Amino acid sequence: MIHSSSTAELADDLATASAPRKRSFWRALLAGPSGLIGLVIVAVLIFAALTAPVIAPYDPLRMAAGPRLDAPSTNYLMGTDDFGRDVLSRIIYGARLTLQIGVIAVGISLSCGLLLGLVAGYSSGWTERVLMRLVDVLFSFTEIVIALACLAIFGVGLTNAMIAIGIASIPFYARVTHSVVLVEKGKPYFEAAVAAGAGHLRLIFLHLLPNVVPTLIVIGTLGVSTAILAAAGLSFLGLGAQPPQPEWGFMLSSSRDLISRAPWMMIFPGLAIATTVLGFNLLGDGIREALDPRQTDR
Template sequence: MVPTTTIRRRALPWSVIIGLGLALVIIILALAAPVIAPYDPMRMASGPRLSAPGLTHLFGTDEFGRDLFSRVLHGGRLSLGIGLTAVLTGILAGGLIGLIAAFSGRVIQSVLLRLIDVLYSFPDTLIALALVAFLGPGIGNATLAIAISLIPFYARVTYGLAAAERAKPYIEAAQLAGIRSARLVRVHVMPNITQSLIVMGTLGFSSAILSAAGLSFLGLGVQPPSPEWGGILASGRNYITKAPWILLFPGLAICVTVLSFNLIGDSLRDLIDPRRKSPS
């Protein structure tokens, strides 16, 4: 087997360090939310309605007197869970389709690629919206819709990576030796494309979180009173002048989370393939 493409051994750039640091803090806060959240995120009248941020309520309260700090912490668990589930599902399903297209006959390859191209021509958010409108609102349907919307992207990426590996001499030699395609993919191809798929999964994670927040903002994702960043934004838009903190803190949570994973993904992509790095 040809050695896999490895990340160059050198000092990590500052963008990776910052991205990893922010992502680690976000993940720890989300996982520890039941312990560090001072109030039940769905408990009404935890404090005065639309109370400004202070010592008692760090992020203030919403229109029902619920503690916003607790809701943002628990919302991180939902948002990260939806994003992780959707990306893993999209990579597994899309990766399988891409590998089948790369190592199948011309007819199957042509059909799969045309189908992928048609679906890939639509924005993933539009696909997710259409699916949720058909399946109905809810956390499970929203997660499934986001995962399906990511499949064309990962199928196309996997096909490109696998097709490039298939054209290499060592694959041709293995095929001439009578090694079956399934073994070729498992032993030779997958180790060589896994790093790239991980990087693309990191970038897709940000897209999945934004899609989840967008669906919840439109009332098609996680349903009230469950705390989710997009849902909190939706409930606070009517109080943008009276209580702007209801929009400020979940909005910052979304921005910081997306930024952290984009920094990680972009930097890892540059480390794996330095030719993609933009000139300084």
């Protein structure tokens, strides 16, 4: 008769053997144009955020750094705004806020959604029904409605906007996690681990969580672009970033009355938002392809 410890080890070997041998993650990510282009765009954004004090030609908050509404030139590559601030410097510093928005908002929604989905999917019974019905109620509202409700409670501001966007996306991540957990619970390796007498923590952290994380990495990367767009939209409405913060959505909002006189004030922040969103979407697609079990070596 096989002892339970030996059977548990056998179940672990079965779980490992059931996952096909993938190509090197980085090699697979860089093999396709989506992953490569997305990685380059995100890397440039991170570089700009980390080195903003070095590469920005002017202080982004300094008024009268140049003539008011000066068109792009060799001195001011992206022109100046109505206060004489350098648009390029504000966009470079805005990369910091953009990354902060994406990381914090997705971090809140992903961690809370992962916890709810894991608990609901693993526990079953009344716990699953209560938690998932609560998620379904929240999921029936659009994310922007939940975010606006949170801002009505917390007040306006960039920090509150990030928290609101994170809370609004929790139901989505919880639903995805719950679905993946239910799929994994029905697989032979998990049933073997249960039959071997594996404890709850072992089942959750050794068997379920490693199989949930790859899916959440993909949707989390795509979720960053959604969070950036949502924050830009809230800032455009005056509910997110407040003056004089160099946030791209707020820069769009403050320049809308000057589009005919100084179109560069809207063009460059808009391009920055569009390029960043495109970069994270392409990176998410590249990660999905790299983690696809069908992308394997023979």
